[in-house]
Amino acid sequence: MYLHGTSRINEQGHLEIGGVDTTELVKQFGTPLYVYDEAMMRETIRAYKQAFEKSGLRYEVAYASKAFCTLAMCRIIDEEGLALDVVSSGELYTALQAGFPAERIHFHGNNKTPDEIELALTAGIGEFVVDNFHELKLLGALASEKGVIADILLRLAPGVEAHTHEYISTGQEDSKFGFDMKGDMAKRAVVAALTTPGVRLIGLHSHIGSQIFETDGFTAAVDIVAEFFGKCVRELGANDLHKLNVGGGFGIRYTEEDTPLTAEAYIAAITAAVTTAFDRLQLTYPEIVIEPGRSIVGAAGTTLYSVGSTKDIPGVRKYVSVNGGMTDNPRPALYQAVYEAMLANRANEERDELVSVAGKACESGDMLIWDVKLPQVKADDILAVSCTGAYGYSMASNYNRIARPAVVFVQNGQADLVVKRESHDDLVSHDLIPARLTSGVLSNK
Numbered sequence: 001m002y003l004h005g006t007s008r009i010n011e012q013g014h015l016e017i018g019g020v021d022t023t024e025l026v027k028q029f030g031t032p033l034y035v036y037d038e039a040m041m042r043e044t045i046r047a048y049k050q051a052f053e054k055s056g057l058r059y060e061v062a063y064a065s066k067a068f069c070t071l072a073m074c075r076i077i078d079e080e081g082l083a084l085d086v087v088s089s090g091e092l093y094t095a096l097q098a099g100f101p102a103e104r105i106h107f108h109g110n111n112k113t114p115d116e117i118e119l120a121l122t123a124g125i126g127e128f129v130v131d132n133f134h135e136l137k138l139l140g141a142l143a144s145e146k147g148v149i150a151d152i153l154l155r156l157a158p159g160v161e162a163h164t165h166e167y168i169s170t171g172q173e174d175s176k177f178g179f180d181m182k183g184d185m186a187k188r189a190v191v192a193a194l195t196t197p198g199v200r201l202i203g204l205h206s207h208i209g210s211q212i213f214e215t216d217g218f219t220a221a222v223d224i225v226a227e228f229f230g231k232c233v234r235e236l237g238a239n240d241l242h243k244l245n246v247g248g249g250f251g252i253r254y255t256e257e258d259t260p261l262t263a264e265a266y267i268a269a270i271t272a273a274v275t276t277a278f279d280r281l282q283l284t285y286p287e288i289v290i291e292p293g294r295s296i297v298g299a300a301g302t303t304l305y306s307v308g309s310t311k312d313i314p315g316v317r318k319y320v321s322v323n324g325g326m327t328d329n330p331r332p333a334l335y336q337a338v339y340e341a342m343l344a345n346r347a348n349e350e351r352d353e354l355v356s357v358a359g360k361a362c363e364s365g366d367m368l369i370w371d372v373k374l375p376q377v378k379a380d381d382i383l384a385v386s387c388t389g390a391y392g393y394s395m396a397s398n399y400n401r402i403a404r405p406a407v408v409f410v411q412n413g414q415a416d417l418v419v420k421r422e423s424h425d426d427l428v429s430h431d432l433i434p435a436r437l438t439s440g441v442l443s444n445k
């Protein structure tokens with residue numbers, strides 16, 4: 001397992017993160033446990049900002065909170081001065097509860113409900129990324145009713161195919177997201193936005209997908225959207241247009257096969273594409289916006305599990321089961337995502353056994369890792385799976401009524417619990433028993 005950020009093997013041969021021995025974390029908080037390296041998250045954020053600072057251009061970095069959204073995470077994003085993307089009233093509510101400044105919140109999503117829009121307008125969020133005509137009409141009407149003007153960007157589908165898993169690529173023509181640019185849909189959207197009361201068109205948005213390792217998809221999308229930006233200003237009278245949002249999707253290293261670029265390289269390619277295109281168009285450079293999610297939190301997260309049963313099928317494989325799985329990390333089951341792991345309590349021991357790591361859910365597909373080399377694993381070993389910080393906790397479920405793990409942030413030798421472990425009581429806390437079913441039940445809730 002590659003040691004990211006502040007991760008290291010300490011003198012006891014234990015995995016240490018943020019200056020904290022992970023075996024101590026397990027004693028204190030139990031397993032499964034999501035552990036986040038706070039310094040690493042802050043460092044990545046600063047790397048994006050510094051890369052933009054070098055360019056001298058106007059910019060905004062918005063954290064895509066779908067990757068990992070909790071009150072404490074919103075606080076870190078606020079402290080680092082970033083904007084925040086939300087895609088639901090739940091994420092919006094979390095941000096507001098964390099005291100995140102509403103004016104730095106961007107609201108995304110392909111089917112925002114009237115209630116969600118209402119909440120966002122009442123909170124006074126900074127901008128909406130409008131995905132479709134239905135939303136434009138709804139938002140215009142609700143904003144007008146309130147007597148406010150909502151700043152909007154239009155989400156465009158530039159027809160760029162990113163080299164990634166088909167379920168996480170979004171910029172292509174055949175996508176549920178955004179206004180299609182191949183026909184006249186995007187142009188009609190701009191005309192509609194300019195004539196809809198209650199909204200002000202300030203920018204254009206594209207997002208081509210996630211876990212992308214090359215810059216050519218971003219630069220191709222910038223070229224297409226910039227050209228369209230020029231048309232909007234020159235031919236359609238979009239005079240308030242000043243933001244160009246190129247989305248997120250910057251890749252991370254899950255395994256040694258992954259070769260992501262640095263934040264600096266992604267930003268250098270994007271800023272160069274923007275300046276070249278806008279020079280050609282002879283237009284003022286726009287404010288460039290990016291929306292990284294995975295790359296801020298992914299490699300900073302490690303999940304600690306306890307090993308339980310093992311099953312050795314001679315000549316076939318050895319299964320090692322842990323006390324979590326697809327319920328805390330559905331990515332292997334959903335996207336065939338591959339992860340690396342180590343024994344956190346015996347990190348220096350020789351890895352002489354090939355095993356497969358299974359989760360505890362009642363699904364054959366609940367496998368966390370197929371084929372990983374580990375020392376001879378035994379019950380109560382602590383398995384650390386790296387790079388689980390993005391779309392793990394945020395996509396976790398209670399399948400099989402398995403309680404969601406706790407989350408801790410570690411930094412400078414200190415561990416802070418930021419999400420409590422769910423209890424069995426939490427699991428039944430929303431259940432009700434209708435009176436007609438209570439006979440024989442000793443105590444109704």
Ligand SMILES: Cc1ncc(COP(=O)(O)O)c(C=O)c1O
Nearest residue numbers: 064207210248249291292293294
């Ligand atoms: C509109 C938008 N912005 C940003 C992101 C964040 O992507 P990532 O986590 O890959 O950086 C996503 C998710 O793919 C997205 O749909």
Ligand SMILES: N[C@@H](CCCC[NH3+])C(=O)O
Nearest residue numbers: 066168170210331390391
């Ligand atoms: N959930 C996906 C990424 C979603 C991208 C959001 N548009 C993943 O785990 O890779």
